[in-house]
Amino acid sequence: MDNQSQPNCPSWHDDVRRVAQGIRRRVLEHTVKNNGGYLSQACSSAEMLATLYLKVMNVGPVERPLVPPPFPGVPGPNNPNSFTGAIFNGPKAPHLDRFILSPAQYALVVYAALIELGRMDPDGLNQFNKDGSTVEMIGAEHSPGMEVMTGSLGQGLSQAAGIAMARKLRGETGRVWVFMSDGELQSGQNWEALQAMSHHKLDNMGIYVDVNKQQCDGPICSVMNMDPLAERLASFGARVIEVNGHDLDALAAPAELERDGRPLVVLADTDPCAGMPILQSRIPKLHYVRFVNEDERQRYQSFLADFCR
Amino acid sequence: MEILSKVHAKNLVQWAKDKPEVLVLSADLTSSTEIDLFRDTYPDRFLSMGIAEQNMLSFAGGLAREGLYPFIHTFAVFIYRRAFDQIAMSVAYPNVPVRMFGFLPGIMTPGGATHQAIEDIAVMRALPNMTIFECGDATDVESVLDVAHAVNGPVYVRMLRGEIPRLFHPSDKMQFGKARVIQEGTDITLLTTGICTEEAMRAVQVLQKRGLSIQHMHVTTLKPFDDPSVLEAAAKAKYGVITMENHSIIGGLGTIVAEVMAEAGLGKKLVRIGLKDTFVHGASKPYLMREYGIDAMALIAEVERLVDDRFGIAESELAQTYLAPVHSLAKAEAL
Numbered sequence: 001m002d003n004q005s006q007p008n009c010p011s012w013h014d015d016v017r018r019v020a021q022g023i024r025r026r027v028l029e030h031t032v033k034n035n036g037g038y039l040s041q042a043c044s045s046a047e048m049l050a051t052l053y054l055k056v057m058n059v060g061p062v063e064r065p066l067v068p069p070p071f072p073g074v075p076g077p078n079n080p081n082s083f084t085g086a087i088f089n090g091p092k093a094p095h096l097d098r099f100i101l102s103p104a105q106y107a108l109v110v111y112a113a114l115i116e117l118g119r120m121d122p123d124g125l126n127q128f129n130k131d132g133s134t135v136e137m138i139g140a141e142h143s144p145g146m147e148v149m150t151g152s153l154g155q156g157l158s159q160a161a162g163i164a165m166a167r168k169l170r171g172e173t174g175r176v177w178v179f180m181s182d183g184e185l186q187s188g189q190n191w192e193a194l195q196a197m198s199h200h201k202l203d204n205m206g207i208y209v210d211v212n213k214q215q216c217d218g219p220i221c222s223v224m225n226m227d228p229l230a231e232r233l234a235s236f237g238a239r240v241i242e243v244n245g246h247d248l249d250a251l252a253a254p255a256e257l258e259r260d261g262r263p264l265v266v267l268a269d270t271d272p273c274a275g276m277p278i279l280q281s282r283i284p285k286l287h288y289v290r291f292v293n294e295d296e297r298q299r300y301q302s303f304l305a306d307f308c309r
Numbered sequence: 310m311e312i313l314s315k316v317h318a319k320n321l322v323q324w325a326k327d328k329p330e331v332l333v334l335s336a337d338l339t340s341s342t343e344i345d346l347f348r349d350t351y352p353d354r355f356l357s358m359g360i361a362e363q364n365m366l367s368f369a370g371g372l373a374r375e376g377l378y379p380f381i382h383t384f385a386v387f388i389y390r391r392a393f394d395q396i397a398m399s400v401a402y403p404n405v406p407v408r409m410f411g412f413l414p415g416i417m418t419p420g421g422a423t424h425q426a427i428e429d430i431a432v433m434r435a436l437p438n439m440t441i442f443e444c445g446d447a448t449d450v451e452s453v454l455d456v457a458h459a460v461n462g463p464v465y466v467r468m469l470r471g472e473i474p475r476l477f478h479p480s481d482k483m484q485f486g487k488a489r490v491i492q493e494g495t496d497i498t499l500l501t502t503g504i505c506t507e508e509a510m511r512a513v514q515v516l517q518k519r520g521l522s523i524q525h526m527h528v529t530t531l532k533p534f535d536d537p538s539v540l541e542a543a544a545k546a547k548y549g550v551i552t553m554e555n556h557s558i559i560g561g562l563g564t565i566v567a568e569v570m571a572e573a574g575l576g577k578k579l580v581r582i583g584l585k586d587t588f589v590h591g592a593s594k595p596y597l598m599r600e601y602g603i604d605a606m607a608l609i610a611e612v613e614r615l616v617d618d619r620f621g622i623a624e625s626e627l628a629q630t631y632l633a634p635v636h637s638l639a640k641a642e643a644l
Contacts, residue, residue: 074402074437075402075403075404075438076404076437076438076462077404077438077460077461077462141402141403147374148370148371148374148399148403149398149399149402149403151398152394152398154363155367155394155395155398155399158363158364158366158367158368158370158371158395158399159367159368159370159371159374159399160371161364161368161371162367162368162369162370162371162372162373162374162375162379163371163372163374163375164371165356165368165371165372166371166372166374166375166376166377167375169353169377170375188363189363189364189367189395192359192361192363192364192365193364193367193368195359195361196358196359196361196364196368199357199359200356
């Protein structure tokens with residue numbers, strides 16, 4: 001959005017902006033229709049996810065937008081049919097990157113992104129939270145775009161580190177990208193993971209953190225302060241880059257840095273109401289939007305109508 | 310009785326020789342879990358993870374998803390108590406082949422309640438996709454690697470270290486889902502696991518001499534638990550069935566046997582010998598086995614109750630058991 005007025009901006013900017021706007025619109029639409037949704041997460045992370053998929057990550061294509069398959073049953077020794085949602089991120093290959101969504105609560109935002117990116121059939125979102133569907137509310141490993149179980153916050157980074165370690169041992173050139181939100185960094189397991197990533201020099205990992213400063217109970221500073229976050233991460237051995245999370249060039253730049261042995265952490269400072277000023281009246285409760293009455297729903301309905309214009 | 314030292318240390322190195330996909334993960338207990346020789350032999354396949362078990366278990370899940378076989382080594386309590394959510398969601402749910410070797414089961418350490426895994430079977434068997442083995446002698450420790458490695462999914466092993474007796478001939482290996490028959494008989498069916506098997510053997514020898522006919526079986530696969538020979542043995546027992554384990558009587562062998570007996574409609578009496586819903590504390594193995602009633606004399610007392618007879622057995626009649634010294638070259642520390 002910051003680049004909107006800049007002349008001579010690179011062509012990928014248009015794609016990222018289109019996808020980011022589409023993420024916001026689809027999540028807003030969904031929220032109005034279902035009287036609830038993770039709307040502020042779409043606003044804070046739209047540019048991050050769009051930039052990751054279009055500029056940062058070297059992921060393979062999908063042949064056509066995939067229709068999310070129905071739930072195949074839980075994995076187990078007698079279930080040969082289980083799969084992961086990584087199929088939406090293209091094929092796996094030694095030179096290709098991988099994407100791990102750490103806060104599974106962002107699933108709706110990722111689904112919207114996958115539709116905008118032409119990786120998921122638009123009808124897929126109609127299966128959201130429907131019985132027997134893989135398009136679950138809190139995404140699981142079978143959900144579109146996801147690869148591991150991360151709904152229990154703290155486990156995503158460790159699992160991604162295990163994947164990165166295996167790839168490093170095999171000499172693969174592809175990287176492992178992890179999308180995180182700032183609130184989940186309160187969980188101790190993430191810091192165990194960070195120290196292990198530093199110790200084992202997993203510079204084939206990059207973490208993009210949506211620093212929206214919000215969590216379920218309200219502003220992070222009131223729930224459990226984590227300042228100074230950048231210093232804490234750096235002291236654990238991470239290579240920390242702080243950027244404006246809505247500035248496309250700033251978001252893309254860290255991925256171009258030559259790897260130096262340290263895991264990369266991009267702290268993307270974001271606005272949870274970005275692109276949707278209507279959300280500002282809900283501050284400080286932004287984690288999940290559920291309308292308090294029909295009136296409020298109507299206001300969002302007309303905001304949506306304007307948004308689509 | 311033959312006593313062997315550091316069985317796992319040497320065996321693991323030999324076994325993993327032609328298995329480059331096997332990695333060993335340590336949580337700062339490398340010597341204490343006998344993986345120092347592996348570390349020195351295959352440094353590229355040894356990952357030091359520090360005192361950070363939650364990360365270690367999820368990290369192992371990530372490695373396993375990439376086709377590697379992480380062999381977790383630490384004290385049992387630090388696996389299932391410290392990192393249960395991580396085992397459940399990063400390992401068990403995706404059914405990935407992480408092998409967890411939990412040392413110091415039950416009363417095997419003077420390290421006290423913080424180090425004593427008394428409810429690990431109860432906790433781990435509740436997890437879908439989990440397979441559970443328990444070792445009771447040197448042959449088990451040697452052969453559990455092949456048995457575990459053949460499992461499509463995560464495996465938890467109650468492991469032994471230091472000086473270990475050999476109760477079974479090296480050729481009489483642990484087999485998946487098959488209890489070994491130590492003694493045949495029809496009065497009582499006695500099912501034992503882990504270190505309790507050696508203890509029970511001492512008592513059974515004397516009880517047989519007193520005219521009791523005992524079917525003694527050593528159980529190593531705790532989950533799944535579907536060996537038909539165990540139920541057959543239970544069905545023929547005249548007086549009833551006794552289970553004996555180095556674990557809480559809640560959720561372990563006793564509970565497992567109760568479940569299968571009830572489901573099969575076996576109207577037999579069942580006596581569960583084990584830790585009676587209690588924590589224990591830091592003390593020696595023989596002291597704790599006596600104090601908490603999981604030794605040979607405790608078994609004899611339960612047999613007497615079951616058959617309603619008194620055999621007047623003195624402890625001096627029992628065959629000597631092997632007592633490993635607390636301070637020994639076979640252990641990295643006294644724990």
